[in-house]
Amino acid sequence: MPRHNTSRPGVQIRILLHLRDYADYRDRVEVPFALSQMGIANAVSIARSNVPRAIGSLKESGHVIERQAHITGVTRKRKAYFLTDEGVSLSDEVWESVSGKLVKTIQSGGIIQELSISELVSKSDIDLRHVDVLRYMDDDATIDLTSLNSELIERDLTKHIERQFSSSLADLPRVRKFFGREAELDKIANLLEEASTSIVVPGIAGIGKTALAAKVIERFTHRRPGEGRLTLIPGGDGGVAGPYGSNGTLGLSGRSPDSEPLDLLQHNHRGDEEESITRCD
Known part of the structure; x- marks a missing residue:
């Protein structure tokens, strides 16, 4: 069908x-x-x-x-x-x-099955509502059930403040659409390949800094297992850039309130040298 x-x-x-x-x-x-x-x-x-x-x-x-x-x-x-x-x-x-809408489900064992939302809600091993399915499905009406559990759903529904930073991969926003920024993604990836300790992406709120960070992490999730932790600090105008933790840490932030506007990308090598990279305004 x-x-x-x-x-x-x-x-x-x-x-x-x-x-x-x-x-x-x-x-x-x-x-x-x-x-x-x-x-x-x-x-x-x-x-x-x-x-x-x-x-x-x-x-x-x-x-x-x-x-x-x-x-x-x-x-x-x-x-x-x-x-x-x-x-x-x-x-x-x-x-x-909405009950009759069809979604493609990705289930454990690599099973892919197309179900109506009402069928998915009734058959799911975890407590799902219609609005939960709509929240977690992507723009192609696909929902990865292997990444969902009751604890994650409960945590997402009970946050009392809007998260100002992501401390784990589970906290990353789900990027449904991402356009362009290929040059910036390549620059960040190249810097991390060169063993940079931090990446700073300053900018006003809402221009996609955290989405950019999430796409970077997608590139490295399966390529650099165990090499330090990845930390996102997505700030709008007034977010503080740093400190950034230990080896292998990736940080993204708004500019310091006391600083001048920065270039879009900056990086620190293992040392004190800092180099600015071109804006992408």
């Missing part, structure tokens, strides 16, 4: 699917963290600051309401979001539509 219409549903559809699972909490005094702005951001994979805008039209259309509520695990009251009766009806329609 051909996979058609496998594009990822928009953020508002994902929000409806997420809130649908918590429809019974609308009149509760204390509600789960999942209904807070950060909880919604975690579930649908957007920045917390984008949640009010994403929910705005759903509120205007009468499908979602906002109120202050006691959030489990949070000391102060926070804004929480709930489906109205009309919102529940709409989310049911969305759930039915």
Whole structure:
């Protein structure tokens, strides 16, 4: 059966699917963290600051309401979001539509199987929701089940702050689309091949520094096993560049707040010499 219409549903559809699972909490005094702005951001994979805008039209259309509520695990009251009766009806329609979408699953043992989202959710050995499948599948509607487990899903859903740096490969953002930057990737790879101890990528927030770092790590994941750890420090404007740890460490950061703008790439060899590399503005 051909996979058609496998594009990822928009953020508002994902929000409806997420809130649908918590429809019974609308009149509760204390509600789960999942209904807070950060909880919604975690579930649908957007920045917390984008949640009010994403929910705005759903509120205007009468499908979602906002109120202050006691959030489990949070000391102060926070804004929480709930489906109205009309919102529940709409989310049911969305759930039915999304349930039939086909995804390609990569399973243990190299098994590749195409399933509808509803089949995947019902057959999975781990607790998956529709919105979880949409969060982890790539733009080709492929989801690698071998990299998922209940602990990872729980951690992703319960983050109380937006992570400012990645301390392990599991923390890296999932890069779904990456365009260009081939010259920069080659330069970084060449520097690491020459045994550089650190790479610094300064720049304002949102230009793709961490995505670039993730692509670099993809190149080296299977080529340099055990040769030190890889540390990402993705900062926007005002992020601090350094210190960068031990041998074999890769660091990416914004510029120091007290520094002048830097070239896009800089590297330190094993020694005190520092060399700037051309910008790619």
